Amino acid sequence: MSQLVVVGDCLLDRDLVGRVERLSPDAPVPVVEDPQAQLRPGGAGLAALLAAREGHSVRLIAALSRDAGGDELRRTLSQADVEIIxxxxxxxxxEKVRVRAAGQTLLRLDQAGPRDARFGSAPAESLAAIASADGILVSDYGRGLSGEPALRRALTEVVAVGTPLVWDPHPHGSEPVPGASLVKPNRREAAAGQEAADLARRARELRKGWRARGVVVTRGAAGALLVTGDGPAYLVPTPPAPAHDPCGAGDSFCSSAVALLAAGASLEEAVRGAVTAATHFVAAGGAAAVITAPANPSAAPPVSTSQGLAPARAVIERTRRRGEQVVTTGGCFDLLHAGHVSILQAARRLGGCLIVCLNSDSSTRALKGPDRPLQSELDRAAVLAALSCVDAVVSFDEATPVELLRRLQPDLFIKGGDYAGRVLPEQAALAEWGGEVVLLPFAHGHSTSQLLEEVRRLG
Incomplete structure (x- = not known):
C-alpha cells in the first residue's frame, strides 16, 4: 500500500435522518419525525478517510477549528488511522447539514462561515510529508488552503520530480499547480456542455490553461471523459450498478485515482479504476453509508451491509404507501442462472416490490468454501439490480439474513422448494412482526454447483 498525502479543506457532514409519514398542516412540507444525527468528515476529510479504509497510510494536511466540530473531525479521522497535520x-x-428520510435528501443547510478565515502557515512537518509521499491529492473546497504559499511551492517541487498529484478543483479555489498529473472538475465546474464533443473541447482548453498532464471531467452516472494530449479523448462509462446517494462520489473518485497513480497506473487506468470505485461507492449508499458516529450508541449494533439500507427502506416505504406487500429473498447468486431468474420473477409477483438479501463475499466463502464466490459482491449485486423484477439489493456478512430481515421487516421471505421439510431460522424472525416464510418450486437441473462441475468436466 502507498503513502498518500491529502491536502485540503475539511468540513463536518451532519445527516439528520428521520421518517416522513405526513405533511405539515401549516405548510405543504413533509414532517420529519425523530431525526437522528449521523456525523462524518466531509471534503478533504472524507477523501482521506476513504483512502485510509483501503489500507493506505494517509496524512491529512488541513486547517481545523478548536470547536466541537473540529474535535469531532479529529476524533473520527484518528479512529480511521488518518494522521492529521x-x-x-x-x-x-x-458544516453541511442534510435532512433525510427514506434515502432521500429533503433539505440541505450549509453553515459555511467566512471563506477568508485565517489559518496558520504550513509547518515543516507538512512540507516533509509532501516531499516523501507516493501520491498527493489536493481536495479544494474553496476555503483557501490550496493557495497557502509554502504548500504550493512544495507541491510544485514534487510534481517536477514526478510524484503523482491529483487536484480536485473548486470554483472559489486556487488554480492547480502546473504539471499536476490529473485535474478533475465535474461538468458544472468545467462549464462544459452535455455532449461528449463539447466536453472534450472544454477539457483540452482547461488542460492547456492549467498545464496539467491530464484533465478528466466527471459526468455523474454518465461516467468520465479524459484528455491527455492532442489525441482522442478517452471516455469511461460507468459500470452497471444501482445508483443511490451521489454525495461523496467525487471524493471517492479522487482518492482511488491518486492511489492507482501512486501504484504506477497510467492516467487511463487510473480514471477507469476511479470510475468503477466511485460507482460502487454510490451503489453502496454513498456518503450516507459512511457513518462514523452512531445516532444511538445504546441501540443494537447495525447489520454489516456493503449495500446501504437506505435505498431498500425507500422502496419499502413506497410499497407500504400503495398498500402492497414487501417481498424479500436471499442467497449468494454467484452465477445467475435460469433457476435463479425463475424464483426471482415468481417472488416479485407476490407483492409490490422484491428486495434481495445478498450474501457478502465473506459470507459466501463461509458457506461455499474458499474458492467461492466466483464473482465479487459488487458484481453480483450489479447483475441482480439490472433485473426488472428486483427493486433493491442489500448485502449482509452474517451466515443468514436474519438480522437484516429484522431491520427490513418484510411481509414475505421466499426460499426455493429444495428447503421443504426444514425449519428455517428466518421463520422465527418473520414471526416477530407477523411475516411469513414461503417456499416456491425449485427449478431442478439448475444450480451454480452443477454449472461448475460441467465446466470442470469440459475443461
Missing part, C-alpha cells in the same frame, strides 16, 4: 483555523468548523 493541523494548520489551525480561526473560525468555526464549516
Amino acid at each position: 493541523d494548520l489551525g483555523l480561526a473560525a468555526a468548523t464549516p
Whole structure:
C-alpha cells in the first residue's frame, strides 16, 4: 500500500435522518419525525478517510477549528488511522447539514462561515510529508488552503520530480499547480456542455490553461471523459450498478485515482479504476453509508451491509404507501442462472416490490468454501439490480439474513422448494412482526454447483 498525502479543506457532514409519514398542516412540507444525527468528515476529510479504509497510510494536511466540530473531525479521522497535520483555523468548523428520510435528501443547510478565515502557515512537518509521499491529492473546497504559499511551492517541487498529484478543483479555489498529473472538475465546474464533443473541447482548453498532464471531467452516472494530449479523448462509462446517494462520489473518485497513480497506473487506468470505485461507492449508499458516529450508541449494533439500507427502506416505504406487500429473498447468486431468474420473477409477483438479501463475499466463502464466490459482491449485486423484477439489493456478512430481515421487516421471505421439510431460522424472525416464510418450486437441473462441475468436466 502507498503513502498518500491529502491536502485540503475539511468540513463536518451532519445527516439528520428521520421518517416522513405526513405533511405539515401549516405548510405543504413533509414532517420529519425523530431525526437522528449521523456525523462524518466531509471534503478533504472524507477523501482521506476513504483512502485510509483501503489500507493506505494517509496524512491529512488541513486547517481545523478548536470547536466541537473540529474535535469531532479529529476524533473520527484518528479512529480511521488518518494522521492529521493541523494548520489551525480561526473560525468555526464549516458544516453541511442534510435532512433525510427514506434515502432521500429533503433539505440541505450549509453553515459555511467566512471563506477568508485565517489559518496558520504550513509547518515543516507538512512540507516533509509532501516531499516523501507516493501520491498527493489536493481536495479544494474553496476555503483557501490550496493557495497557502509554502504548500504550493512544495507541491510544485514534487510534481517536477514526478510524484503523482491529483487536484480536485473548486470554483472559489486556487488554480492547480502546473504539471499536476490529473485535474478533475465535474461538468458544472468545467462549464462544459452535455455532449461528449463539447466536453472534450472544454477539457483540452482547461488542460492547456492549467498545464496539467491530464484533465478528466466527471459526468455523474454518465461516467468520465479524459484528455491527455492532442489525441482522442478517452471516455469511461460507468459500470452497471444501482445508483443511490451521489454525495461523496467525487471524493471517492479522487482518492482511488491518486492511489492507482501512486501504484504506477497510467492516467487511463487510473480514471477507469476511479470510475468503477466511485460507482460502487454510490451503489453502496454513498456518503450516507459512511457513518462514523452512531445516532444511538445504546441501540443494537447495525447489520454489516456493503449495500446501504437506505435505498431498500425507500422502496419499502413506497410499497407500504400503495398498500402492497414487501417481498424479500436471499442467497449468494454467484452465477445467475435460469433457476435463479425463475424464483426471482415468481417472488416479485407476490407483492409490490422484491428486495434481495445478498450474501457478502465473506459470507459466501463461509458457506461455499474458499474458492467461492466466483464473482465479487459488487458484481453480483450489479447483475441482480439490472433485473426488472428486483427493486433493491442489500448485502449482509452474517451466515443468514436474519438480522437484516429484522431491520427490513418484510411481509414475505421466499426460499426455493429444495428447503421443504426444514425449519428455517428466518421463520422465527418473520414471526416477530407477523411475516411469513414461503417456499416456491425449485427449478431442478439448475444450480451454480452443477454449472461448475460441467465446466470442470469440459475443461
